[in-house]
Amino acid sequence: MVPPTLVDYDSACRHWSWETERASLAGLPLGRGLNIAHEAVDRHVTDGHGDRLAFVFLSRSAARRAITYSQLAALSNRVAGALVRLGVQPGDRVFTLMDRRLELYITALGTLKAGATYSALFSSFGPEPIRARLEIGKARVLVTTPSLYFRKVKSIRDALPRLEQVILVTDPVSGEPHNELPDHALSFASIIEAAPESFEIPPTDPQSPALLHFTSGTTGTPKGALHVHEAAVVHRATGHLALDLRPEDVYWCTADPGWVTGISYGLVAPLIVGATAIVDREDFEAERWYDILSSEAVNVWYTAPTAIRMLRRSGPGPAGKRHFPQLRHIASVGEPLDPESVRWGIETFGLPVHDTWWQTETGGIMIANFRATDNVPGSMGRPFPGIEAAVVRRRGRSLEIVDASEQAGELALRSGWPSMFRTYVGAPSRYRECFADGWYLSGDLVRRDENGCYWFVGRVDDAIQSAGHLVGPFEVERVMMEHPAVADVVAFGKPDPIAYEIVAACVVLKTGYEAVDTVRLELLAHGRRRLGPAVAPREITFLPELPKTPSGKTLRRLLRHSDS
Numbered sequence: 001m002v003p004p005t006l007v008d009y010d011s012a013c014r015h016w017s018w019e020t021e022r023a024s025l026a027g028l029p030l031g032r033g034l035n036i037a038h039e040a041v042d043r044h045v046t047d048g049h050g051d052r053l054a055f056v057f058l059s060r061s062a063a064r065r066a067i068t069y070s071q072l073a074a075l076s077n078r079v080a081g082a083l084v085r086l087g088v089q090p091g092d093r094v095f096t097l098m099d100r101r102l103e104l105y106i107t108a109l110g111t112l113k114a115g116a117t118y119s120a121l122f123s124s125f126g127p128e129p130i131r132a133r134l135e136i137g138k139a140r141v142l143v144t145t146p147s148l149y150f151r152k153v154k155s156i157r158d159a160l161p162r163l164e165q166v167i168l169v170t171d172p173v174s175g176e177p178h179n180e181l182p183d184h185a186l187s188f189a190s191i192i193e194a195a196p197e198s199f200e201i202p203p204t205d206p207q208s209p210a211l212l213h214f215t216s217g218t219t220g221t222p223k224g225a226l227h228v229h230e231a232a233v234v235h236r237a238t239g240h241l242a243l244d245l246r247p248e249d250v251y252w253c254t255a256d257p258g259w260v261t262g263i264s265y266g267l268v269a270p271l272i273v274g275a276t277a278i279v280d281r282e283d284f285e286a287e288r289w290y291d292i293l294s295s296e297a298v299n300v301w302y303t304a305p306t307a308i309r310m311l312r313r314s315g316p317g318p319a320g321k322r323h324f325p326q327l328r329h330i331a332s333v334g335e336p337l338d339p340e341s342v343r344w345g346i347e348t349f350g351l352p353v354h355d356t357w358w359q360t361e362t363g364g365i366m367i368a369n370f371r372a373t374d375n376v377p378g379s380m381g382r383p384f385p386g387i388e389a390a391v392v393r394r395r396g397r398s399l400e401i402v403d404a405s406e407q408a409g410e411l412a413l414r415s416g417w418p419s420m421f422r423t424y425v426g427a428p429s430r431y432r433e434c435f436a437d438g439w440y441l442s443g444d445l446v447r448r449d450e451n452g453c454y455w456f457v458g459r460v461d462d463a464i465q466s467a468g469h470l471v472g473p474f475e476v477e478r479v480m481m482e483h484p485a486v487a488d489v490v491a492f493g494k495p496d497p498i499a500y501e502i503v504a505a506c507v508v509l510k511t512g513y514e515a516v517d518t519v520r521l522e523l524l525a526h527g528r529r530r531l532g533p534a535v536a537p538r539e540i541t542f543l544p545e546l547p548k549t550p551s552g553k554t555l556r557r558l559l560r561h562s563d564s
């Protein structure tokens with residue numbers, strides 16, 4: 001058995017130094033600073049590992065395509081050279097709008113090499129979210145495909161005067177000819193063909209902007225969290241120690257690059273470690289996913305609770321037909337991971353699913369269940385070494401640290417870790433509101449047990465206030481998920497004239513269960529039994545599926561104000 005990368009958690013915490021971690025990155029030659037793309041790609045080529053695979057791209061319509069670190073270096077150099085020729089300068093922002101394909105990844109790396117800032121737009125966004133993000137982010141260049149351009153960008157182009165260049169990736173399969181590009185767009189293939197294979201990364205200040213990630217937020221305009229090149233320190237350390245990644249590993253992060261996980265852990269972390277990252281272009285499909293895990297011999301798999309619940313819903317059949325001898329570590333992020341899903345990992349793969357917690361703003365994993373420590377089902381785990389966490393309550397402009405074993409409070413992190421966001425672009429006051437007394441306030445409500453494990457209770461703003469009790473929706477969901485009829489559930493506070501809010505739940509039933517009153521009564525009884533009357537849902541509505549944000553988070557607010 002391959003031993004865990006982090007053997008002694010307590011000792012790692014005691015001896016942790018971000019300075020030492022910084023020193024394990026190569027840095028640009030001749031002390032010219034620190035650039036994420038150099039750490040992720042060029043460094044491995046210089047170290048003699050250019051022939052290792054950096055990416056394996058899978059898709060139904062094209063053959064499996066493997067890209068070595070040398071090839072990736074050359075391709076990203078071409079993109080960097082092409083961008084510089086177009087006049088892109090440090091501080092400019094280059095966006096992509098496309099699905100999970102090679103061109104997205106080389107644009108990201110090429111942009112970083114050119115010293116500009118990269119931002120990925122989720123390809124399923126409609127025109128309005130795209131417009132809002134390009135505007136807030138002051139995009140200068142957008143790289144997309146002809147079909148996405150016509151469907152989603154053309155109609156908003158006039159509203160984006162700062163957008164100087166649109167570069168189109170023409171699909172060799174659909175074969176759109178280069179000379180028919182619309183609206184002065186440039187051809188991606190032509191401009192990178194014309195650029196040289198070598199590129200010298202300009203001196204890069206570790207504190208200069210690198211990545212811009214938008215976070216959805218259930219209210220207000222999207223927030224663009226800006227990260228700097230130094231974030232690479234956290235990407236490397238967490239990739240290695242929280243995800244247990246090693247250079248010889250095949251690794252699959254199922255998140256789309258349109259979300260922070262798909263960039264931090266789908267691109268940056270695995271490449272900095274020097275592993276091989278799988279990228280599947282297709283949407284979720286249970287059989288296909290089990291196939292990839294098995295046939296690509298994935299060692300480390302980073303996914304999301306929603307995906308796990310979808311796999312669970314498809315039953316044990318598809319997994320049972322396959323073998324996964326190479327799989328060593330499974331982790332998830334993005335939403336609460338229910339204990340049933342942790343156990344599903346053991347039943348299906350012989351491995352528990354390890355929950356990890358972080359946010360767009362934190363840039364990297366902050367709390368995790370580590371391979372070497374006890375995996376506590378239902379808990380998010382313990383702070384990553386070097387991260388100081390606390391449970392607090394806001395008191396005006398200052399904070400009170402609460403006794404977290406007694407009561408829930410807001411999760412706060414002592415500010416100063418390398419991948420901390422540096423601002424919300426165009427919204428500095430929103431940024432300042434996230435900090436008090438030297439702590440970053442996460443907006444998540446948590447509890448901490450006597451072993452130092454953190455337990456998710458809910459979003460600060462999602463907490464249900466019912467008859468004077470503060471009820472965490474996740475605590476309710478976790479218990480409802482235990483019932484064999486429940487495939488997915490969301491609990492939320494429904495406005496109530498007497499109790500202020502009552503606990504309500506929407507349930508998606510497993511195949512084989514009917515949305516009838518007997519099942520409803522049984523679920524209500526289960527809730528009362530397991531949670532007690534103050535916490536149990538009083539109302540249950542059946543839905544075919546839950547409304548989710550495109551990144552997979554349940555839209556509680558939408559349910560709260562619906563009449564269902």
Ligand code: 6R9
Nearest residue numbers: 215333334335336356357358359360444456
């Ligand atoms: C990486 C990512 C952040 C929010 C976060 C919290 C929720 C993330 C979680 C979790 C419960 C976990 N969240 N991990 N909730 N357990 N292990 O998802 O970033 O899109 O910014 O979302 O997601 O509410 O505050 P982002």
